[in-house]
Amino acid sequence: MSYEKLFDLTHKVALVAGAAGGLARETCLGLNQFGATLALADVDAKGLTRVCNELGRKGIKTWSKVVDVSDGASVESLINALKRNFGRLDILINFVGVVWTNPIEKISVAEFQKVIDINLKGSFLLAQQSLRLMAPKRSGKIILVGSVYEEASKAIKRARAGKGPTLLECLIHRWTGHSMSDPDTYRTEKEKREGEKKDPILRFKKELISEGRMSEDEYMEMEQRVAKEIEEAIHFAEKECTDIDPEPFDILRGVYAAN
Numbered sequence: 001m002s003y004e005k006l007f008d009l010t011h012k013v014a015l016v017a018g019a020a021g022g023l024a025r026e027t028c029l030g031l032n033q034f035g036a037t038l039a040l041a042d043v044d045a046k047g048l049t050r051v052c053n054e055l056g057r058k059g060i061k062t063w064s065k066v067v068d069v070s071d072g073a074s075v076e077s078l079i080n081a082l083k084r085n086f087g088r089l090d091i092l093i094n095f096v097g098v099v100w101t102n103p104i105e106k107i108s109v110a111e112f113q114k115v116i117d118i119n120l121k122g123s124f125l126l127a128q129q130s131l132r133l134m135a136p137k138r139s140g141k142i143i144l145v146g147s148v149y150e151e152a153s154k155a156i157k158r159a160r161a162g163k164g165p166t167l168l169e170c171l172i173h174r175w176t177g178h179s180m181s182d183p184d185t186y187r188t189e190k191e192k193r194e195g196e197k198k199d200p201i202l203r204f205k206k207e208l209i210s211e212g213r214m215s216e217d218e219y220m221e222m223e224q225r226v227a228k229e230i231e232e233a234i235h236f237a238e239k240e241c242t243d244i245d246p247e248p249f250d251i252l253r254g255v256y257a258a259n
Helices: 022-033 045-057 072-086 109-137 148-160 189-198 200-210 216-239 248-252
Strands: 013-017 037-042 062-066 091-094 141-144
Touching: 013 022, 013 072, 022 037, 022 045, 022 091, 037 045, 037 072, 045 062, 062 072, 072 109, 091 109, 109 141, 189 200, 200 216
Parallel strands: 013 037, 013 091, 037 062, 091 141
Antiparallel strands: none
């Protein structure tokens, strides 16, 4: 089975909540690549419009609606609108979340309550209402997303305020250094081997093969095709984009955590 068929999302409706963020935008591109119908939602009306326009310029059709995930009536209205327009919901990907970078003793009760209302209550409401469309057909996926970007932003703000460094512990494995200039000499071989056991890609590969959804040869073919796509993209960037002068903001979008 080809990986296109394995991950085929044709006729599937995917709701992306918190769609105005950069990570959500890239997820929308991936969902579209495999045929999903995109429904976007965010409390930021201008940001939502911007993302829809960006996707539209790439020929990607979207449906969108402003939603406040902390408000039960707003979330219910969103799901009702989805039902009227599509009659179904197959995938919910929730990127919504807020975080305060102040020390805990300086966070007000109102600020703490906002985190609870959006991150906790909001996730509950989105999942609960989405199940109204998923449960009857006994099918659907709900994915909650957390981002290292937020924690990195928090660490940057703390350092700039003169409050010292922050230790960020990453619990997933990274194959190589941060860039071509990073020799990756700061990790021991033992640490790398232990990290490989947690690698989500390798674990997913084992799952696909053990469940008979792909053979070893099919997986290898998929890897080779992806590698070829990456090589072609690099070639295009190096050889065929010499007359393109993109804006610095577009080049660095999603690369650095910044405030």
